[in-house]
Amino acid sequence: MTGVADRFDPIGDDDAVLAANQAFYAAFEAKDMDAMSDLWEHSDRALCTHPGWGSLRGWASISASYFAIFQGPQPLQVILTREHVDVHGDVAWATVDENLLGVEGGATVAALNLFVRHDDGRWRLVAHTASQVLTRADT
Amino acid sequence: MTGVADRFDPIGDDDAVLAANQAFYAAFEAKDMDAMSDLWEHSDRALCTHPGWGSLRGWASISASYFAIFQGPQPLQVILTREHVDVHGDVAWATVDENLLGVEGGATVAALNLFVRHDDGRWRLVAHTASQVLTRADT
Numbered sequence: 001m002t003g004v005a006d007r008f009d010p011i012g013d014d015d016a017v018l019a020a021n022q023a024f025y026a027a028f029e030a031k032d033m034d035a036m037s038d039l040w041e042h043s044d045r046a047l048c049t050h051p052g053w054g055s056l057r058g059w060a061s062i063s064a065s066y067f068a069i070f071q072g073p074q075p076l077q078v079i080l081t082r083e084h085v086d087v088h089g090d091v092a093w094a095t096v097d098e099n100l101l102g103v104e105g106g107a108t109v110a111a112l113n114l115f116v117r118h119d120d121g122r123w124r125l126v127a128h129t130a131s132q133v134l135t136r137a138d139t
Numbered sequence: 140m141t142g143v144a145d146r147f148d149p150i151g152d153d154d155a156v157l158a159a160n161q162a163f164y165a166a167f168e169a170k171d172m173d174a175m176s177d178l179w180e181h182s183d184r185a186l187c188t189h190p191g192w193g194s195l196r197g198w199a200s201i202s203a204s205y206f207a208i209f210q211g212p213q214p215l216q217v218i219l220t221r222e223h224v225d226v227h228g229d230v231a232w233a234t235v236d237e238n239l240l241g242v243e244g245g246a247t248v249a250a251l252n253l254f255v256r257h258d259d260g261r262w263r264l265v266a267h268t269a270s271q272v273l274t275r276a277d278t
Contacts, residue, residue: 088229
């Protein structure tokens with residue numbers, strides 16, 4: 001990333017959060033537990049709601065869930081649409097539609113990812129919530 | 140609220156956010172559009188994801204959704220469990236399980252409500268995301 005930083009230095013908060021958000025999905029698609037661990041805040045307040053699941057609280061539970069998901073045979077491929085970032089002080093939230101390929105013909109999930117800027121300047125994920133968008137007969 | 144403030148003065152941030160979160164559900168149950176409007180930040184960044192819906196962005200879309208929901212004949216009754224508040228500077232998030240009564244025998248929804256403290260000291264809702272918890276055969 002040195003080259004990118006050299007060309008676009010300094011990057012703004014929005015871009016930094018956007019990069020962290022995209023790194024989250026890159027780690028997910030790559031089933032890369034080390035990258036996922038590096039992105040998340042390792043704390044008791046860390047929170048994760050996978051679609052259809054109850055909320056998981058604390059990094060220990062969250063990491064176990066990703067470990068299980070990454071063990072599965074299915075490829076994880078996500079097309080992101082409607083990505084949007086808001087920053088307020090040292091907290092930021094990214095909202096995005098996750099368009100998951102290969103899940104019984106595809107599924108769309110509305111997600112909100114909450115980041116906190118740590119003392120080292122890096123934005124770390126403290127909450128990921130995802131809710132499946134159902135096809136509705138009246139829309 | 141003067142009496143309460145007199146007895147428990149000053150209340151901490153956690154308690155203030157908890158009160159705002161509970162006021163949100165009180166407004167929902169009462170189908171009280173004025174109270175709901177008073178709770179939310181009226182901005183373009185306001186975000187709302189009802190269970191199964193795509194994300195709505197901006198107070199205009201969100202208020203229209205509550206107006207439609209409140210027009211419905213069904214009673215809205217919610218039992219809150221696993222309520223938890225985290226505060227980070229002028230941003231706070233409350234997580235809670237919404238146990239909705241009367242929806243085909245009941246449903247549980249995992250919610251995250253994001254609040255920002257405004258200049259007047261009041262915490263206002265900037266995002267509400269809700270994801271239905273499905274009963275899973277393997278849990």
